[in-house]
Amino acid sequence: MTDKQIKPWVKPALEFGPILAFFAGYVFLKDREFMIGGVTYSGFILMTALFIPILALSTFLLWRITGKLSVMQIMTLVLVTVFGGLTIWLNDERFFKMKPTMIYLLFAGILGFGLLRGSSYLSLVMGEALPLDYEGWKKFTFRMMLFFVALAIANELVWRTMSTDAWVKFKTFGLPIAMFAFIFSQSGLFARHTIQKDKER
Known part of the structure; x- marks a missing residue:
């Protein structure tokens, strides 16, 4: 699939947007705790849970817009999902x-x-x-x-x-x-x- 013509700011926004969203959410929620299913989670854990789908969505949009993904982008999404999932599952x-x-x-x-x-x-x-x-x-x-x-x-x-x-x-x-x-x-x-x-x- 060939490269598609996109505005210069779109790719950086999709690549760095999830990281900035995590930072903003963490700053807002870091001093709060949430009771979910009888388990107490910190703001950090909650933002980790939100970061995974945000990154998955941005990666999907990047693929749809540019027509391709690098190996690094794919592996980053996989490892974020695995380690983020462990973080949430073990609450650690x-x-x-x-x-x-x-x-x-x-x-x-x-x-x-x-x-x-x-x-x-x-x-x-x-x-x-x-x-x-x-x-x-x-x-x-x-x-x-x-x-x-x-x-x-x-x-x-x-x-x-x-x-x-x-x-x-x-x-x-x-x-x-x-x-x-x-x-x-x-x-x-x-x-x-x-x-x-x-x-x-």
């Missing part, structure tokens, strides 16, 4: 806090496996946006793999040593900012290894 917020760690380690493992096979799986996801040569993709993929490992370690340190408030802020703002900063820091690599389209013609 630790499982949802562990979710980013599992996601980043999974992505790092997939990228590392691809590199061992002499391939850059990252190029399959970002190839249209970044026309890099083979060497550029290998270097960028290796650095991204290490970055994902660093994010996994950072998430573990934050949720295990800090408050839930601190973790929610870290998850909502810290991780996306770190990702943007990392991509920006690779501008030199992009400049050196970008394939000039006019040379291909």
